[in-house]
Amino acid sequence: MAGRRRRGGSPDTWDGTWEGEFLDTIHGHYKDALDALPLEAMPPLAPRLLDAGVCFGFADPVTNIIANALSSREPEPNGGGTKKRKRTRKLETTGASVEARSREEVLSKIVAGDRPSPPEARTVAERSLEGLVSFLTSYFRYLPTLDALHYLGLARADLLVAVSLIQKDRCCRRRDQLRIRSPAVKTALKCAAVSARQPNFDGFLAGCFALVPQIKMITTQTLSADGSCRLTVQDISHLSRLLADPPKLKRSDKPMNLVAKRFHDPRITASGEDVPGQLTESLRGVLMDRVHEHYLKAVSRFPMKDLQTRHHRGLLKAGFCFGPFDPVSNIIVNTVWYDTAFLPSKEFGVDVICTLRHVESRSVNGLIAFVRSCSPAISEHKAMVYLLKSNLDACKAVRMAKSGECDVADCDDNGYKAAAKAASHPNPEAYCEFVMQSLASVRSTVRSLLRASHMLSPGEILRLSALLSFSSAEALEPTIQLTKDALKRITNYNEDFLTEQSFVHGKVEVALRSYEQYKGCHYDLGVICGVNDCVGKETGIFDTKFQYTHANFWASQDKGTATLFFSEFSNDEDSNYEPICYPVSGLSTQEVRCCYCEYQGVRIVHPIEKCWERASGFERIACGEHNFTNAEIVSRAKLIDNQVMGIFVKDYIYLDPTHDAKLIQTVNRAESVMNLDLDAEMRRIKSVAAAGHYPQEASFLI
Template sequence: MPDRWRRPHTWDGTWAGKILDIIYGHYKKALDLLPLEDKTELAPRLLDAGVCFGFADPVTNIIANTLSFGEPAPDGSIKRRKRKRKPKTNASEEARSREEVLSRIVAGDGPSPPEARTVAERSLEGLVSFLTSYFRYLPNWDALRYLSLARADLLVAVSLIQKDHCYRYKDQFRICSPAVKTSLKCAAWSARQPNFDGFLAGCFALVPHINKITQTLSAEGRCRLTAHDISFLSQLLANPPKLKRSDKPMDLVAKRFHDPEPKIAASIEDVPGELTESLRGVLMDRVHEHYLKAVSRFPMKDLQTHHHRGLLKAGYCFGPFDPVSNIIINTVWYGTAFPPSEEFGVDMICTLRHVESRSANGLMAFVRSCSPVISERKAMVYLLKCNLDVCEAIQMAKQEGCDVSICDDNGYKAAAKAAYHPNPEAYCEFVVQSLPALRSTVRSLLRPSHMLAPIEILHLSTLLSFSSVESLEPIIHLTEDALNQITNYKQDFLTQQSFVRGKVEAAVRNYEQSKGCYYDLGVICGVNDRVGKVTGIFDTKFQYTHANFWASQDNGTSTLFFAEFSNDEDSNYEPICYPVCGLPTQVRCCYCEYQGIRIVHPIGSWWEGVNGFEKIACGEQYFTNTEIVGRWKLIDNRVGIFVQDYVYLDPAHDAKLIQAVNKAERVRNIDMDAEMRRRKSEPAAGH
């Protein structure tokens, strides 16, 4: 690039600076194609709204966005200004004129305020905003690296990320999905598009005509578009047909590289291996999906009265069967082998996050124990491609040339240790020595997608009851301070559970009245009570709670629901309730992601946070994507002690946890005593 093409100093030497150099090249090509002398109105339009992102290649996007921009007429159409044609100029004057326009696109000597940034800088902000709004867990820095590989081509970057994150076909980019529309709005807000609605309409209007417009722009021997070409393209964009299922701009992505698919595949390998954070988030989403399926296959009453404890303490998804079956088997086995000192029932599981995080660590440790050359990132890739089946993941590694050992007891030992299993020795003995003799019987009992009856759970418990039961005499006792703290935790849990249960029941009753049907409320399996604005004055309190729960009808079918309700007891806010399916990647909630809680939200319904990422793009939210990513990274990687561990603490089986609680309370008391002594030693005010 010429020396006069300078960037803001804040971007020099970064990925952003390199991408801006690439973007400047796209604008030079677009300017070379546009007949600026015959259509003098094009230059100001390009400088105002000709951003390089959209559903085509960057140069086509620049031209299409330029042509789509105009002043909105009263009837909603685009009014284009007519200007007098200037006398023809010679070639040197044309080149100088284009250089002047290009100099207004290229950034100046230093960083400029947002309102003064060039269309190229705004394009880069829009590109990053689209990617971080569309993909969960994607840090801005990673988005920039993918954009650099994609040469600032938005859909090529989308393709790279999808392939690098092992997206399944059902989760891949869909032009009319809510997630795409929301992300495009976020990009437009970030880029400060002057005609917001016109830009959105123009992007979708381009899709049915991408092939025709691309052919026009890349016609052999063409040096520049004519005034007739501009009129033709403008009419196409002004009168778009309805989108068809066959309109798939992603089909054209491979053609953007000189070599089609192999070039993109090679670029994926160029993504640095340390970009594992967002990949772990994708893995955790997949793990959560399996846990939701496992919960739905338990008889709800059995789960609420007994098996909730085994699920949260040892219901890991690794083992010799598919992940859902492993969760069920490990849950039932632990409850049978290590029964609680005292049974208690629950209506609510606040979050499955801690057992899911431990499961993910166990899965990766299992794969890596079979081959030391497999990195953490590669282990996650194998697991995602094999739907979390450890043995299939190891087989895939072997097919790719890794020197691997078979699935044996070393793998289970590594998995149990990494997952903080409460009794790893007993688990390894169970899964390696005892369970193989029962595999065919257990497999026939756990038919895919089959909701187990109470008698089948009882049969499974009997099958797995060969393990010796531990003595119920506690080895280590809780100190008085620790016991008081555990009692407080349990009381807080029961208070929250009572409140949430009442609100969810009200939401279900509203839904039943609107649909004319009846549902039996099952277990609440995810709660985020920090949604919306802070309303508490003396104690921190938020407006709403988001929750997932299972409910069943008389025919035995169980449905996952989403509910939103007010956190005030006497609020007039009517709780809302919608059935949801699976874990749709097309719906995001900034509040739940900020808290690191996986809640399944409905598509296309009004709930607090549905426009949260648009507010982030506009700067109206109190946190940013960077803060969301930072929080979930800390939360998802945590495998130590959780509050739920305190609720389920059992003196007969949790000696290590009791030691940790006793130590924590001892340290806290020491700190409090030290603080009291410090305050007493301070001189009184005024002395």
């Protein structure tokens, strides 16, 4: 069976390249389960196992198979009265006892033949594999199917062992590790059940959670450690009653705590260095998520009016999270310094920061370059691991890389130069001089000012700006102007931004006021710091748009605190759709996943409340009913997160002739190419090339 490939099924979970060794491992678990069950005494167990006994859940694979088979309904043993004997004879006539007479015969129904199985005829082992992959790709962001298979191979198809390996390789913090009560776990389990085509969907989910309080007792008392135990009829009846009437879950019921014992299985050959080839890209997505949390914290510490009227520019152009302080303080210091040192040609206010993605991605590039510059021998992957373990503190990451044998001083010159260059800082020379020389004289004062975690007052921001004013900022004259065509296009972009901003701000304002009325309180709306207007189905014919928008925004009840909110509202002006508005419990995007926001590459923190119905998107992906797949989400996330060159359309409002000469040259050149008669230009280039010359602009056009 090794090496056999199977085809068919949903695009995300049955991709046509399934190696037989994965199924061979799963078949071994089914053999152990069959050896443990009293099939001769309880014939109905066999068809139930073949129908619903998938190997995934919160216990080890063999225990999951048995528990899932029992969760459908309680089986009855042979004997024990006339009625039971009659029922047994009836089951025999329908073929149930025939299927249970020989364990090899039942196993042959699990181990499929050489021909590929169509979706409706897949065995319980094949459906188990689909469910295992679906759980992992639905629970973990940025996880391709191939990587999920790799981890399952290392874990010998043990779901929670695979989860533990992924968490270890991704350097998950304690608060981000799997908790069975979390919405993300419940959604992933539903996706797994849908992919595996479980016949009794509700019974399966109830059985999985009912097993949790009993796992330790079942695995240590009823089933032997080596799986060689044979269960009795009384054992099966007892297990069935436990699953039918489980006690309430306790905080101490943590099945992940039992995973460590299963690592001692000599057949599990996992290692921290043995990771998939694509993991570096996945790890970058995880690092971007962590960076986003720091930017949300930094935004919450600015006085909202100050951020909206001035410092939004410095944040998006140069507010990087690397520097001599913690990441949040670095973002604040770098933002205020840039706005102080490089005065804009004109100031303007905004209500909406559509996305932080651009500056976040460049920050990640800068952090990685910093660590690798100070420790040239380590790989990009290792640099990201150290950054995650150090909570994005680049100097701590360098010390980890050098096994604690270096000084913080080793993190200065080369590291900051490399970081500024990799992050495409608008003025890398000035930044390096600032952070490596000027800042040293006021570092302790700045650190003291930023030590508290409350929202800074306007006075504190002014004081910080004064501390970072090492030279008087002079108003510069533009060295290059936008061409007429480029200016027209950028003017159109800016007008579009203002129109969209007005629409989004109005919708968010209505949503927040509705929440205030419901709660009986008042909030001051702050900055809107994340918008995805591509949620739901496409509507319209000529003017294509989507049904809904998702947005995060800050609002405050007093001057010292700010709360992050989520809102979902209709993209129609006159819609009767009641907007959703909830405060979110944390700043992590991991707790609740949204396939629409992930597909667009927009990091939005979503609420846990059940009334947010579009959380079921991943279940539709698992069914193959969505218009995109997990593979496409992962691919787009990789592309978007690496998009750091150039400028986003909605960031053209920050294009400043006094500071962005090189960028303006690029914009002018791009606009001139767009207005060329390309056919005539290509004929000209070919004629010149035929004469033995190859003009430089040809490469730009091609």
